[in-house]
Amino acid sequence: xxxxxxxxxxxxxxxxxxxxxxxxxxxxxxxxxxxxxxxxxxxxxxxxxxxxxxxxxxxxxxxxxxxxxxxxxxxxxxxxxxxxxxxxxxxxxxxxxxxxxxxxxxxxxxxxxxxxxxxxxxxxxxxxxxxxxxxxxxxxxxxxxxxxxxxxxxxxxxxxxxxxxxxxxxxxxxxxxxxxxxxxxxxxxxxxxxxxxxxxxxxxxxxxxxxxxxxxxxxxxxxxxxxxxxxxx
Amino acid sequence: xxxxxxxxxxxxxxxxxxxxxxxxxxxxxxxxxxxxxxxxxxxxxxxxxxxxxxxxxxxxxxxxxxxxxxxxxxxxxxxxxxxxxxxxxxxxxxxxxxxxxxxxxxxxxxxxxxxxxxxxxxxxxxxxxxxxxxxxxxxxxxxxxxxxxxxxxxxxxxxxxxxxxxxxxxxxxxxxxxxxxxxxxxxxxxxxxxxxxxxxxxxxxxxxxxxxxxxxxxxxxxxxxxxxxxxxx
DNA sequence: ACCGGACTTTGCTCTCGCGCAAATAGCGGC
DNA sequence: GCCGCTATTTGCGCGAGAGCAAAGTCCGGT
Numbered sequence: 001x002x003x004x005x006x007x008x009x010x011x012x013x014x015x016x017x018x019x020x021x022x023x024x025x026x027x028x029x030x031x032x033x034x035x036x037x038x039x040x041x042x043x044x045x046x047x048x049x050x051x052x053x054x055x056x057x058x059x060x061x062x063x064x065x066x067x068x069x070x071x072x073x074x075x076x077x078x079x080x081x082x083x084x085x086x087x088x089x090x091x092x093x094x095x096x097x098x099x100x101x102x103x104x105x106x107x108x109x110x111x112x113x114x115x116x117x118x119x120x121x122x123x124x125x126x127x128x129x130x131x132x133x134x135x136x137x138x139x140x141x142x143x144x145x146x147x148x149x150x151x152x153x154x155x156x157x158x159x160x161x162x163x164x165x166x167x168x169x170x171x172x173x174x175x176x177x178x179x180x181x182x183x184x185x186x187x188x189x190x191x192x193x194x195x196x197x198x199x200x201x202x203x204x205x206x207x208x209x210x211x212x213x214x215x216x217x218x219x220x221x222x223x224x225x226x227x228x229x230x231x232x233x
Numbered sequence: 234x235x236x237x238x239x240x241x242x243x244x245x246x247x248x249x250x251x252x253x254x255x256x257x258x259x260x261x262x263x264x265x266x267x268x269x270x271x272x273x274x275x276x277x278x279x280x281x282x283x284x285x286x287x288x289x290x291x292x293x294x295x296x297x298x299x300x301x302x303x304x305x306x307x308x309x310x311x312x313x314x315x316x317x318x319x320x321x322x323x324x325x326x327x328x329x330x331x332x333x334x335x336x337x338x339x340x341x342x343x344x345x346x347x348x349x350x351x352x353x354x355x356x357x358x359x360x361x362x363x364x365x366x367x368x369x370x371x372x373x374x375x376x377x378x379x380x381x382x383x384x385x386x387x388x389x390x391x392x393x394x395x396x397x398x399x400x401x402x403x404x405x406x407x408x409x410x411x412x413x414x415x416x417x418x419x420x421x422x423x424x425x426x427x428x429x430x431x432x433x434x435x436x437x438x439x440x441x442x443x444x445x446x447x448x449x450x451x452x453x454x455x456x457x458x459x460x461x462x463x464x465x466x
Numbered sequence: 467a468c469c470g471g472a473c474t475t476t477g478c479t480c481t482c483g484c485g486c487a488a489a490t491a492g493c494g495g496c
Numbered sequence: 497g498c499c500g501c502t503a504t505t506t507g508c509g510c511g512a513g514a515g516c517a518a519a520g521t522c523c524g525g526t
Contacts (some may be wrong), residue, residue, distance in 0.1 A: 088365025
């Protein structure tokens with residue numbers, strides 16, 4: 001892709017340890033794509049035709065149950081891989097990917113995963129590190145869902161979003177893409193009603209400030225207390 | 234390991250595609266160990282000194298929360314890898330591993346992971362396939378915990394155990410290692426009381442038969458319906 | 467500026483499943 | 497075979513949070 005400048009993206013942790021010329025070659029095999037917000041990049045169950053690197057924006061990865069309920073598995077931030085079914089030995093995407101905002105994405109044909117992974121070991125190693133980290137995260141989430149109550153889970157989800165993608169404003173830390181109450185509920189296994197009630201209560205106490213698809217964390221430490229060992233008697 | 238006969242374990246899916254002589258070399262670097270039941274193989278947070286292959290028995294992988302609650306992440310059956318922190322880019326074990334019954338285990342020093350993974354690509358590929366499958370599983374569990382109710386989750390957990398390790402008896406399919414009500418509750422994010430109540434009810438209906446640390450599935454199809462319908466048996 | 471749809475708030479009710487407690491039963495060790 | 501420990505069962509009450517419903521609010525489009 002002549003439009004891509006390797007020096008702009010060499011800093012991505014994913015390319016740590018990858019030689020500059022390997023990086024150039026890797027990028028030459030990729031295609032750059034733009035998605036306006038709320039566009040589907042791929043669907044669960046679909047043939048895994050490509051794997052992706054998010055260059056700019058935020059992407060929501062969603063699983064849909066047979067009953068039609070949605071669960072948000074994670075948000076992808078820029079610099080992260082997604083849709084790497086091939087690296088996991090899958091031939092179908094296990095989830096949907098949807099742009100939460102306008103996005104720029106690099107895509108490689110899935111068919112070249114094998115040759116790429118053989119040719120660029122540093123890249124491959126970083127990829128598997130990512131996979132390892134995600135396995136960790138997923139298991140953390142299992143533990144959280146199995147042991148913590150809704151209030152803690154919601155507090156934790158908001159904290160994570162704020163840490164992952166927070167932007168400083170004069171009010172506090174703003175999650176810099178649109179997140180609805182429903183989204184939060186789909187991240188935490190609850191309902192939008194409960195999330196709304198919690199946010200209202202927290203706003204009363206000055207812990208957060210929230211609006212339509214917008215959440216600002218004012219007192220992160222108080223949220224952290226709610227997320228962690230909140231002992232009630 | 235002169236005691237190990239490569240031909241006995243060449244059939245393990247993990248070694249699919251690995252040349253016989255590579256397999257022999259791989260095994261020569263491993264150490265065989267025995268654990269009587271309820272022995273700790275490694276602990277969460279401990280330095281990842283080794284990675285393991287279970288040759289015989291069943292192993293419980295458990296995470297412990299800061300509050301001391303336990304969550305059973307998975308059971309390992311014979312032929313499966315575990316403790317592969319190194320392959321995930323971790324330097325500490327993220328969970329405990331405990332033998333559920335008497336076990337035979339192969340262990341490799343963690344330090345050789347890198348060289349092994351470079352030298353035996355087929356083995357490495359299979360390992361990462363395993364990791365991918367586990368990521369899948371973990372995310373399935375997240376979805377399950379987030380959307381299904383306790384009865385479905387418990388039914389599903391028991392079905393999975395029966396499929397994974399079930400032994401045919403005249404009564405039905407017996408889970409062939411000791412599982413307590415508490416264990417089931419720690420797999421499903423509920424309490425031993427609720428599990429006990431469910432098993433009692435199911436026993437009334439002739440769906441299962443259970444005793445002390447013992448569960449026999451009699452009518453798998455009925456359990457599958459309770460679990461939510463999309464389960465194979 | 468207005469309209470309509472999407473998002474949010476909030477009240478009320480109801481129930482699933484947890485927490486506590488006490489009784490019972492089965493297994494292993496001596 | 498007996499004892500003690502551990503696992504299991506079961507009753508009861510309660511509370512977190514889901515489900516339902518209706519009102520309110522904000523935003524984008526024409």
